[in-house]
Amino acid sequence: MSDINHYNLAKDKINMVIAGLMVGLLVAAFDYSIMGTAMPQVINSLQGMEYYVWPFTVYMLTSTISIIFFGKLSDIYGRKHVLIAGIGIFVITSVMCGFATNMFQLILFRGLQGIGGGILLSLPFIVVGEIFPPRDRAKYMGIVGSVFGLADVLGPILGGVITDNFGWRWIFFINVPIGIAAITLILYSLPNFKLPDVKKIIDVNGMITLTLTLSSLFLALTLAGDLNTYSLTEIIGILIFSGVMFILFCRAEKKAAEPILPLNLFKNSIFSISALESFLASALMFSGIIYVPLFAQGVLGISATNAGLLMIPMLLSLTLASIVTGQIISITGRYKMLVIAEFLITGIGVVLLSSMNADTPYYLLVAYSTVLGIGSGMAYNIFNVAVQNAFTLREIGIVTASMRFFRNVGTIVFVPVFGYIMNYTLVSSAAVNFSKIQALVLSIQNIFLLAILLAFAGLIFAFFLKEIPLAGDTPSISMKFLEGN
The missing domain is CATH 4.10.860 (DNA Excision Repair, Uvrb; Chain A)
Known part of the structure; x- marks a missing residue:
């Protein structure tokens, strides 16, 4: 690995850092896909069907909040210490979730687990931003971020195998050895660099x-x-x-x-537009992740297992698009045209998905969702690179964490909105005597119609995104970092 890095770490150390970041991120990335598979057994064991969504939603809420909190704390106490603490919190609370005896305990422990999850979802990308110069960041963010695609593809399968053979509690216990491996790699490879002039004041x-x-x-x-x-x-x-x-x-x-x-970050138009675009891109991605499987099962009558298999092309395309986009940015040093292309492709994907009906063959569903996957994958790291390039190294931590924060807020806002559209349409359809399949088709079509508007808005805002060409070496504005133990 020959890339220049800000810390001048040896090649083997860089490899260990990237491996440690990927393993740590994998722990959090597996969470959603494995939990989805195991939840029916969890409900059978702990009861409380009325609280079915709360283990997911509480985790999402606490992880979103912790992204900003711990991004700032890592400025004060160093990336290494906070990252290891995040893995430790995630592992310990995973064990607590595994020993939960009722739904209230599980919801509480999942909320605590989300604190560690938020750290793991943001800190790896901050570290990549600090290790590598602007031109190489997108490439390595794509590599590190590829674990999301791996988790999305293997998660449901692994969750099913673990749940069926060992019981649902082991979907939490399995995090222990993975977390220990991540801590070991990071502990022995990543220096604890931190900003030298940040006041140790908690807001x-x-x-x-x-x-x-x-x-x-x-x-x-x-x-x-x-x-x-x-x-x-x-x-x-x-x-x-x-x-x-x-x-x-x-x-x-x-x-x-x-x-x-810091509110002054929003004075920078690159930050403001990137935050808004991250917010929209997340909503668009989840419109497909949630409602493509529902269409496959509820409208086309495909089994849950086969519906999961139908999602593999979309998730693989998302991962590959993220990696390829990073490589393109690394080669060209530019990102604006890729943002425009991302919302164009995403827009085409949701337009195609909005045209589906009860006669749509499954192969078209795969093709349409794959188009959406390509667009969503392109968006994953572009905005991290854009804002990191627009600020000094001193501000990389907060601006990178902010991009992940606004992605999560997009999910928090639009997932309930999508659900409201579906429920409202189903009730309205029942009033005019639509069949269940007709009502479901119309509901999903309405959701993707909203997604079309979001994609169009994202495309318009993309043209206002300023572009600062990425340098191929260490930025001219350098910061002195202090190495701790």
Whole structure:
């Protein structure tokens, strides 16, 4: 591995760092796909069908919040220490989840596990941004990020094998040896470089108000999917509370000595547009990941196993597109045209998916979802590279964590919105005596119609993204890092 790196690490150390980052990221990446397979057995064991989605949603919420918190803490205490702490939290809470005796315990432990998961989803990309010069970052981010595709393809299979042969608790216990391997690799390969002039001040007010903002927003959007149980007044009240907390968060960040999300970052148009594009790209990706399998099973009558197999081309194309896009950026040093191409391809994918009906053959479903996978994969690391290139090394940690944060917020916001569209359409269709299949087709079509609007918005914003050509060596604005133990 001949690339220049900021720390001038030896080739074997670089290989170990990349391997450690990939193994650590793999632990978190496997979580969603394995959990989805095991949840039916979890429910049978612990009861509480009414809380089916909460182990997923609580994890997503806490991981999103922790991305920003620990991205900032890693500026203070060093990437290595925080990354190892994240793996440790994830492993310990995995064991706690494995020993849960009821749904309440599982939901609580999953919330704690999300803290470690958020660290693992952001810190590896921060480390890559600091080790390599701008021109090489996209390439290695694509390599590190490829574990998501591996997890998405193998996760359901591995989850099924583990659950059927060893029981659902082992989907959590399996994280222990993988986590230990990741800690070992990182412990002996990654120096603990940290910023020398960051004040060791924790932005408590920012942490509290951001947590309340996102928690209440997520709760309101989730409850809105069941207006038969929860009144519109309650939901609006929660949304108002979220808005008030957001205003208080902005005020807290303006006054904070070391804000967890510095508002002056948004003065940089590259950061603002990249944050918005990451938000939209995540929503588009999940429209396919969630509703393509549902269409395959509910409309085409394909079994759950075969529906999972149908997703493999989409997930593989997502992974390959991420890697290839990184290579292209590394060669050309440019990214704007790739952002435009990404939203064009994604837009074509959701247009094709919105045209599906009960007569659509399965091979077209595979083809359409693969187009969406290509576009979604292209988006995965472009915005990390763009914002890292627009800021100094001192700010790489927070801007990289912010991109992952806004991706997760896109998921938190739009997954409940998609669910609301589906529920509303199903109820409306029942009122006009549509068959179940007709109602489901119309519901999924409406979801992809919204996705078309999101893709179009993303395409328009892409033209406003400024491009700073990526340098092939260490940036001219250099920062002195201090190495700790």
